[in-house]
Every structure is written in structure tokens, then in C-alpha cells.
Amino acid sequence: MIRETRMKGKALFFWAILSPALALMVWLTAYPMLSVAVTSLQNYNYMTDTRSWVGLGNYGDILGDRLFLQSFRNTLVFCLGTTLVEVFLGIVLALVFYGDFRGKRTFMILAIFPMMLSTMVVCAVWKTLFHYDIGLLNYTLQSLGLERFGWLIDKNKALSSLALVDIWQWTPFSFIVIQAGLASVPAEIFEASLIDGASSRQRVFRITLPILRDQILLLALLRTIDTFKVFAKVYALTGGGPGNATETTSLFIYREAFSYFKFGRSSAASMITLAAVVLMSAFYLRKILKEE
């Protein structure tokens, strides 16, 4: 009985000290999300301040909207493509630069430079590089006797060009995460494998990658979440064009919310995007937690 009372007291104390943080979290996270979920079921026009319940009407509208579907497809392609390449390049770079060598510190500073830059600055630089007539990339191609490339003006290439910018900016992040993972692996493991006569290929695929599995999955999770929300690069480099070739869900949501002030539709599009991110994140998290 005394023990039970003490336990109850402990639980009460626990909740008492936790409640301010919990209230703050609910207010900052759960409330906005709930508010978006409720708004997604309404026809809410901010300009005229009118709301009416439409149930799943907004979802139906949006899932039947060609622009949204194309945006979703583009976002998915961009997200999976960039994540895959960035993680792969990060692993390759980390393996290549494993161990101590002269100038490693300078290299590391230079390597993380792109991700320290503001995305808008990165876009301004790349927009000039991509320019069809005066861009450095096309100038180089022409100097080599090759055809100029419609980096941002060709509907079949524009999304890849955006992906290229993201890969340039964020591969250093992958490199650092994997590099940190590698550094935490005791060198004895690699030395033992050398003594046992393992080839380089075996050392990479049988030892290094399995050890780094969790870091790689975590990295893929972080990059997936980030790239699925791509907005600034599209806004600054192509505005979603040519045609709808680079439209993304974030741009769609932004336009519905802040150009048309149709918060019902934008909320529904946000919920669909959130569901997609949660699904993808769940896939990675399941894999990470399964092992644990």
C-alpha cells in the first residue's frame, strides 16, 4: 500500500515536471498539425474569411489535379534520385578519404563549404553557370566541340539540373556523416581483416558497409525528409518550369496558400505530402529499429 502510494507520488511528480515541456510541444507541434488537418476538411478562403465543411472534397480535388500529380511525381523522382546519389557519393568519398593524410583538415573545410552557403546564394551562382548563352557550363561544352545543353530550359533536363545543384550542395553532409561513422569503428577490425587476407572489396562490402548500416539508413532518412521538401531551389532556378517539368509539392502548397490564399486546398496538399514523408520515414525507421 505504502509502495503503491509512493509510486503514484513519483508518477505525479514525473508528470508535473514533464507537463510544461509537453504543453509546449503540443502547442508548437500537435496544435498546428491538428489545425492543418481540420482546415484540410474545409473550404477556407482567407481573403473573404469564409469557411465551410467539405469533408474530403479538397483531397478529391487535389488528387484529381493534374498539376498536383505532376508535382508529386517530380518531388518523388527528385527526392529518391538525389538521396541515392548523395548517400552513394558520401560513402565513396568517406572511403577514399579514410585515414590520416596531409592536408585532410583543409580538405574537410573545403568539402563542407557548399552546405555552409545559403541556398539562395547557391542558386544565384548555379543559375549563371546554367545559362544557355553565357553560362560557364555551356561555354566549356562548346570549347570541347560539344553541343550546348539546355540545363534549365529543356523540360527533359531541368529536374536533373536541380538535382545536380542539390547533390553539389549536400553530398558533403553525407560525406561527413559517413566519415564520422567510419572514424568511430576501431581500426583493429580493419587490421584483423587485413591479416586474415580479406580483399579490398571484401573489406568494403563485408565489413565496412554492414558496420555503417545504421549511419547510412539514418543519413538516407534525413536526406529523404529534406529533399522531399525541396522549395527554394525550384523557386529560384526554374519557378516550376519549363511547363510543369520542375513543379514540386512544396511549390504547389506555397502557391495555393500564399498566392491564392486557399488554405483548405493547401492544407490538404500538405497533409498528403506529410503522409508521404511519414511513410518513407517509417520504412527507414523500421529498418533501423528492427536491428536494435
Add this chain to the structure above:
Amino acid sequence: MKRFLIVTLLVLTAFSVFAQAAKKPVKLVIAGRDGDYGNAMQVAVDAYTAAHPEVSIELLKLSGDDIYQKSVIDLRSGTGSYDLILIDDPKSLQFQKAGWLADLGDYYKKAGKQADPDFIQSLVNLCRYPNQPSGKLYGLPFVGNVSLFAYRADLYKKYSLPEPKTWTDVLVAAKKISENESGVSGVTFRGVKGNPIVTAFLPVFWAFGGELIDAKGQPSVNSPEGIKALSYFLELAKYAPKGVSMNNTAQVRDGLLAGTAAIAPEVWPAWLGSMDDPTKSKVAGNVRVMKHPGEVTKSAPMIGIWHIAMPAASKNKDAAFDFLVYVTGKEAQKLMAIQTGLPPSRSSVYDDADVLKLRPWYPAVRDALVNGKARPRTMVWGEIENVLGDYLQMALIGDLKPDAALNEANAKLVQVLK
């Protein structure tokens, strides 16, 4: 004597209190535009604050999208963060109808003045709701902006081409110059989706007899006239530089200045300052500016004025009204025209000899303003522009045929206008 001293002291105290009140510092916040408009308004702000040291003005220089978003959020919540705002003409109805703006008629009455007839009257009517002389005045035209047509007079002469009277003439000229003049595109225009491509297309669309919204309030972009206009536009685009679909202001302006484009069917007065400047243009003195050609109907330049209006929630309405009257007055309009090339909204400034000496293309601007056409008054212009812009660009890059593009756009516009 004692009584006299007390009375004198009281009078002096009262005077000093009134003097204090009269010189009470006021701070105005203006949600203004960036770029050329921002530079022009800064000139007026500097001149005004020099003459009124008690007034300080914070001029926010915002992009077109930013100013709209910030203004809507502020005016809708009634916080009164801004004392004056600039409004893009086709979006003005949203502000006028919502009751977010102060009726300037009341302030004119209070000041014993009237909005004088020197303003180009068709522009003032756009600032009224309803848009007629009897409508309430919710703003004044800050800038007499209108789209113009520009062409290289030297190349026209070289190839014995007549001054373009119709869009058919323009196509003939663009083809001839493109095929014969090395390194020069026959035409250049803004092809980026949304506002740029719609703005480039509208003078053609209207001249071919198209209307965005019919008399019944229904979208009609896919009328036979509209489809003909888009087919023509795509034909003209064959003589544009590669990548015209991603062309924006900078590319059009640079093309004209570098002499790599012969015709620009859409230029704006603020761009023209550099056209005759040999330090900026390789073809200075050779670019001629005029109102657009006609086709089935007469010339239809697109009016692109910006209104300056006073939010009803402003906390400094008297001071804001005073600046509003100043910045749209003859003195400030002339100052801005001379120093920055801002196209005025007042007739007298277009007749001013000092201004004309510096801006010889102003008669063409006034001609276009008087003959110009405003975009439809609707609450959903932003959506109309984006939908139409998306489909125009899809046609431009070859994803859709003109009829398919406009049919799909029209179907979507029906939903937008529902």
C-alpha cells in the same frame, strides 16, 4: 501687471503646446516595390522628408509577390502595420471590395480639395470602386505603367520593312530579320510561366479579338479568336532565341541592349532609360518604341499601373494622406520621371518640356495609356494568371497544341471562377 503676466504666460504655454503638437514626429511605413519603382519612390520620399522633417518614412522595397502577400495578411488582420501600400492593378478589386482601404474622398473633403483632373482619367477610374467616376476613390495611380512594343528601326530600314501596323506585319519582319541578320533573333519576349508569359501574350490575344472573361462572367480564353492568337504567338516564337520559355525581364532587356533581338512585343517604360544610352546599349538610338500593333481589333497595350492606397487600419492617416497626395502630385511625378524615368500618371508631366527632353518616348507611353486595356476586374486574378500562364508555356514548349492548351486552361478557369 500681475494679471497681464499670468495671461501672457498662459498664452505662451498654449502656443508652445500647439507648436509641439504640430511638430509631433510621425513615422510612416510604406509597403512599396523593389527595383525601378522602389528607386523612384525613394526619390519622392527623400524630397518629402527633407521638406517635412517631422515625418520619417520607412519604405519597404518588396517584390510583387511579397507585397501582395504581406499586404493581404496585414490588411485582413487589421493590424495597421502599413500606412500606405502599392497594389498591382488587377488585384485591386480584392482590396477595394473587402473594405480594407480608406476612402480617399473623405480625406479630400476634409482637406477641402479634390482629386484634380490632371490625372489620366481612365487610370483614376481603375482606382475607384465601382470603376467609374461615381465610384468611391480607394487609391491613386502611382505610376502610369503600360506595356509597349519595341523594334529596331535600323534593321527595319535595312530590310525595307514598313512600320508595323498589324501583328501580321510583325511576323513578316521577325522572319525576314531572323533569316538574314546573323546573330540577331527576330523577336524576344518573356516566356516564364505565370505573369511574364501572360503579360507578353495579352496584347496579341486582345488584338486578335480574344477576351479572358465574357459578358456573362465566364472564362472564354478558348474562343476561336483566342486559339488564333495563340497559334500566331507560337509562330512568332519560332524566331525567338532558344530558351525563350525561361526568358524573363533581364533576358529581354539584355537582348535589346546587346542588339541580339530585333523586336520585343512587350517592353515597359522603366526599361527604356538605357535604350538610348550608348554606355549601356550597343544599338543606342536605333530602338523605336510605340503602342502595340492591332490585328482584328485596334491596338491593345496592357495597362499595368500600380495604385497607391491607404489601409483603413493605418494609424497615421492624415500624414499618410498628405504623402499620398504629394507622391501622386505634379511636382513628385516630374521629379521621379526626370531622375528615374518612372512613367507618370499625370497628363501635364507628359507635356513637360524638361521631361520630354530626357524621355523622348513619353508620347508613345501616353498614347499607349490612353488606348490601353486593363486586365479584367476579378477577385481571382492571381489564379487566372497562373492557370493561363501554365498552359501558355506548355504550348510554347510544345507539350500541348494551341487549341488543347486553351481548352484545358478554360476548363480549369471555369473551376477557378466558380
